[in-house]
Structure formats: structure tokens, C-alpha cells
Amino acid sequence: MLKIIEPVLDLIAPPLCVVCRKEPGVVCSSCDKKLEKYRITRNFCLKCGGVFDGRVCPRCRDIKFSFEFNRSVFVYEGEIRNIVEDFKYRKIRSLVGYMAEKMADLIVREFPVIDVMVPIPLHPTKKRERGFSQTEVLALEISGLTGIPVNTGDLVRIRNTRAQANLSREMRLKNLKGAFKLRNPSNFLGKKILLLDDVMTTGATVNEAAKLFKRVKGTEVYSMTFAIAAF
Ligand SMILES: [Zn+2]
Numbered sequence: 130m131l132k133i134i135e136p137v138l139d140l141i142a143p144p145l146c147v148v149c150r151k152e153p154g155v156v157c158s159s160c161d162k163k164l165e166k167y168r169i170t171r172n173f174c175l176k177c178g179g180v181f182d183g184r185v186c187p188r189c190r191d192i193k194f195s196f197e198f199n200r201s202v203f204v205y206e207g208e209i210r211n212i213v214e215d216f217k218y219r220k221i222r223s224l225v226g227y228m229a230e231k232m233a234d235l236i237v238r239e240f241p242v243i244d245v246m247v248p249i250p251l252h253p254t255k256k257r258e259r260g261f262s263q264t265e266v267l268a269l270e271i272s273g274l275t276g277i278p279v280n281t282g283d284l285v286r287i288r289n290t291r292a293q294a295n296l297s298r299e300m301r302l303k304n305l306k307g308a309f310k311l312r313n314p315s316n317f318l319g320k321k322i323l324l325l326d327d328v329m330t331t332g333a334t335v336n337e338a339a340k341l342f343k344r345v346k347g348t349e350v351y352s353m354t355f356a357i358a359a360f
């Protein structure tokens with residue numbers, strides 16, 4: 130019997146490294162080493178995971194987060210930003226392996242044992258326009274590496290929120306109210322849940338989702354992203 134597979138072209142790696150465009154490999158090993166300068170290893174906020182070296186983290190001053198803590202692998206700058214954009218908008222799907230590996234590594238090292246991962250969903254209209262949900266693809270890949278199950282059906286985006294980037298801080302928070310719905314909350318009773326996204330900016334998006342999971346009895350909610358914006 131014929132098995133239906135994803136269009137092959139999507140999965141073929143670009144012939145040259147997306148960073149230096151000289152060496153073979155999606156991200157060549159020498160660029161991989163150079164990107165370490167963006168890794169967040171110290172001087173970060175223990176709550177939101179953003180780079181921070183002071184008394185009151187501005188991101189955490191703005192929002193009282195409903196998740197236990199967020200951790201992000203890299204700061205959202207320079208080549209890291211390009212990688213996310215290549216993956217998301219230029220649809221270089223072969224980057225998923227690189228990104229998932231970095232995230233899986235951090236999950237294993239820095240989080241308690243997670244029962245289920247939930248990617249932050251796109252609104253169905255946006256998913257149709259883009260052709261795929263970058264967070265869903267990432268979550269499935271991470272699941273393959275860690276063995277942690279993924280739930281992609283129960284957290285639903287019910288409002289197609291306007292692009293956050295062009296809005297003021299207050300408007301962003303308002304813009305997201307009621308953006309998600311949680312189906313079958315009983316699936317999450319007493320579970321340790323890890324919400325996944327590619328980038329954290331204010332944290333308002335993931336926080337809206339975290340609130341819904343927090344309402345389910347006995348849950349612990351965590352968050353992780355590939356990159357986090359400077360505040
Ligand atoms: Zn390279």
C-alpha cells in the first residue's frame with residue numbers, strides 16, 4: 130500500500146548552511162559554535178527566562194505570569210532571529226531538527242519530568258495561509274527526541290489576533306484576552322504541562338494559554354521557547 134508522505138521538497142535541506150551560506154549542512158558546525166554567543170546561560174530572570182541583571186525584571190513587572198517559569202535557549206537577535214524567520218516565513222523546514230535539538234536538550238536539563246507538551250497554536254486561518262504551524266512541527270520533533278507526548282488538539286486559538294508587533298504594550302495584552310480555548314480539560318488533570326513556542330516577546334501570548342491550564346486541578350504549567358526577545 131502506498132503511504133502518503135509530506136511533499137519531499139519541503140524536507141530537503143538547503144545545500145548550504147543558512148548562516149554562512151558557505152558550508153554544507155543546515156547549520157554547519159562552525160556556525161553552530163558561533164551561535165553559542167546567543168545562548169542564555171546566566172544573568173537571566175528565574176521567572177521569565179529573559180536576559181536580566183538587576184532587581185526587578187521589566188517583563189515580570191508587567192505581567193504576573195501563570196506559569197511556574199519559562200526558559201529559552203537563545204536571545205532573539207542577529208543570526209538566531211534569521212533562523213527563526215527562515216523557519217517560519219521562508220519555510221525552511223529542515224531547520225526543525227536544529228531547533229528541536231537545542232530545545233530538547235534544555236527540557237531534559239532544566240525542567241521537572243514533563244507529562245505532556247502543548248505547542249501554542251496558530252489560528253486555523255493563519256495556519257492555512259502559512260501552510261503549517263511552526264510550533265506544532267517543532268513540538269513533534271522534540272517529542273521524537275525526548276519521548277514526551279504532545280497534545281495538539283485541545284488548546285485552540287479561537288480569535289485571529291492582530292499582529293502583536295505593531296501594537297503598544299496595553300493593546301497587546303487586550304488583543305490577546307480570550308484568544309484561546311481549552312477543550313477536554315480533564316485530559317490535563319494533575320499533569321505537568323510544558324507550553325512550547327518559537328519566540329517569547331512580552332510573554333502575554335503564552336500567559337493567556339497558561340491561565341487556562343492553571344485552572345485545571347493539580348496542574349503545573351511551564352513554558353519554553355527557542356528564543357526570547359530582549360526587553
Ligand atoms: Zn555555516
Ligand SMILES: [Zn+2]
Pocket residue numbers: 174175176177178179181186187188189
Ligand atoms: Zn522576568
